[in-house]
Amino acid sequence: MTWAAIVVGALGCYLLKLSGLAVPPRVLDHPVVSRVADLIPVALLAALVAVQVVATDDQGLTLDARALALGAAVVLLLLRAPFLLVVFGAALVAALARLL
Amino acid sequence: MNDAAPADPVVPAGRREIVRDSLGVGVATGAYGVSFGAVAVASGLDVLQACALSLLMFTGASQFAMVGVLASGGTPSAGAATALLLGTRNTLYGLRLAPLLGYRGWHRVGAAHLLIDESTAMSVSRPTREAARTGFLWTGGSIFVLWNLATLAGAIAGEAIGDPRDYGVDAAVGAAFLALLWPRLDRPLHRVVAVLAAAVALGVVPFTAAGVPVLVAAGVALLAGVLTRRSPAPRSGAGPGGATP
Numbered sequence: 627m628t629w630a631a632i633v634v635g636a637l638g639c640y641l642l643k644l645s646g647l648a649v650p651p652r653v654l655d656h657p658v659v660s661r662v663a664d665l666i667p668v669a670l671l672a673a674l675v676a677v678q679v680v681a682t683d684d685q686g687l688t689l690d691a692r693a694l695a696l697g698a699a700v701v702l703l704l705l706r707a708p709f710l711l712v713v714f715g716a717a718l719v720a721a722l723a724r725l726l
Numbered sequence: 727m728n729d730a731a732p733a734d735p736v737v738p739a740g741r742r743e744i745v746r747d748s749l750g751v752g753v754a755t756g757a758y759g760v761s762f763g764a765v766a767v768a769s770g771l772d773v774l775q776a777c778a779l780s781l782l783m784f785t786g787a788s789q790f791a792m793v794g795v796l797a798s799g800g801t802p803s804a805g806a807a808t809a810l811l812l813g814t815r816n817t818l819y820g821l822r823l824a825p826l827l828g829y830r831g832w833h834r835v836g837a838a839h840l841l842i843d844e845s846t847a848m849s850v851s852r853p854t855r856e857a858a859r860t861g862f863l864w865t866g867g868s869i870f871v872l873w874n875l876a877t878l879a880g881a882i883a884g885e886a887i888g889d890p891r892d893y894g895v896d897a898a899v900g901a902a903f904l905a906l907l908w909p910r911l912d913r914p915l916h917r918v919v920a921v922l923a924a925a926v927a928l929g930v931v932p933f934t935a936a937g938v939p940v941l942v943a944a945g946v947a948l949l950a951g952v953l954t955r956r957s958p959a960p961r962s963g964a965g966p967g968g969a970t971p
Contacts, residue, residue, distance in 0.1 A: 631802030632775060635792055636782035638806070639813040643785075644838035646820015647829065662951030663818050665919050666944055667787065670812050671907035672920035673927035673943030674794055678900040681931045681939070683799050695897035696904065703908050708754065713761045716901030720894030 695720035741860055748848050748864035755786075755844050756872020761902060762789055763880025768895040769797035773881040780877035784870060785842050787906050788812045791940070794899050800937020808940050819846040826850070826858045840866025915954060922946045 679692045695716040702712045759780060766776035771793060779789045788809035795805035820841050826849065829837045845866035852858035887893055911917050923943040930939045 628771065628775060628796070628802050629778075631792070631806040632778055632782070635788070635806035635809040636779065636784075638810045639783050639785050639788050639816070640839060642810070642813045643816045643820055643841040644835065646817035646841065647824045647827070647834050647838050649817075649821070658951055660818060661954065662948055663814055665916070665947035665951050667812055667815050668907065668910050668916045668919050669923035669943050669945075669947035669950075670791065670808065670940060671787065671903050671910070672923040673940045674791055674808075674903040675900050675907060676924035676927050677798060677931065677939055678794055678903060679897075680928055681798060681936075683936075685932050685934075685936070687928060687931060691894070692897040692900060695894060696900050699901035699904050703905060709758045709902075709905050710761060712905045713758065713898045713902050717894035717898035720897030721892060722894075724892070724894070 691720040691723035694723050741857070744848075744852070744857055744860045745864050748861055749868050751844050751848055751865050752868025752872060756869045756876055758786075759873040759876030760880035760883075761898060762786065762793075762873075763877040763882075764884035764895055765790065765797075765880075765899050765902065766793045766877070767881045767884035769793040769899075771796070771881075773878070773885060776881040777874065777878055780874045783809065784839060784873070785813055785816060786873075787843075790899070790902050790906070794903065795937040795940065797896065797899060798936045800935065804935070804937025804941065808937065811941070811944050815843075816841050819843075819850075822846070822850060823858070823862070826852070826855060827862060828855055837862070837866075840870060842866065842869070844869055915950065919946055919950045922950075 675696070679696045680687050680689065682688050698719040699712050699716040702715050707715065762780065763773075763776050766779065766789075767773065771779075776793075779792065783789050783792070791812050792805040792809040795808050796802065820838070823841070823846060827837065840862065845862050848865040849858040849862035852861055884895065907920065911920060923946040926946055927939040927943040930942050934942070
């Protein structure tokens with residue numbers, strides 16, 4: 627099942643790329659379409675952040691070491707830290723918080 | 727990324743400069759494949775599956791989304807759906823780049839795989855087809871090679887360290903998404919959409935299966951895109967970087 631999702635997801639992502647290069651621009655270049663497409667990554671990534679940090683496996687919501695780690699990530703991003711530092715800095719904060 | 731084109735001298739960047747800049751972006755971006763590999767294994771994929779995603783899907787945000795949904799207990803199909811929705815922005819990149827790159831036939835079939843955020847950013851503002859292709863191929867190509875090697879390294883390391891929670895790897899996923907989101911929060915509308923989408927997603931968490939809240943939140947983008955149609959919205963013609971400081 628996981629393999630099927632990987633193959634279908636990968637094939638779909640490839641076809642999305644190819645269609646952009648192959649389809650005549652006017653088909654998709656409608657102002658509303660391009661605005662929605664512009665906003666979809668914003669909405670999805672924000673939702674992924676929220677769910678990843680606050681949701682629990684049993685469909686609950688909680689603030690724990692993950693929220694602390696996200697706070698660290700915000701600080702690192704404000705300091706313009708590179709991507710890897712943000713990711714592993716957050717992991718380090720969560721790991722330390724769980725040790726205490 | 728700020729588009730410095732207006733301030734640039736008339737002389738376009740030479741091929742050597744473009745290649746050098748592209749490799750710089752390639753090394754910086756490719757390296758964080760390490761975090762994807764580690765996160766993917768922590769989410770329950772095996773090393774082969776993590777590598778397959780980097781090799782075949784090859785679009786970072788979609789890959790992180792897929793493993794993020796799986797990690798939170800979502801079904802593989804919810805993970806794939808989220809990955810596809812995030813992948814739609816590559817279609818827009820393609821529309822913008824198609825006339826500039828001018829690829830046909832098999833070249834287009836091959837080039838499509840390299841169509842990602844960074845290769846777009848490094849080619850979209852070039853003045854000539856030659857320069858655009860150079861930026862596109864060197865950026866996309868170097869990221870492809872390094873991203874896949876780094877994924878393998880991260881996945882093997884992730885598998886070796888044992889319980890990922892001890893190392894905070896699960897918390898790193900949220901940070902990765904935030905880092906991907908961060909550069910997009912440059913406009914007020916985007917910030918509003920981000921906050922609303924996060925709120926909607928959390929709001930439906932108790933009532934839906936894992937993975938579904940993120941898909942529901944995509945509705946916020948749909949609504950905002952339609953509703954802001956007549957307002958003096960930010961110019962949709964702005965490329966990566968846009969006009970806002």
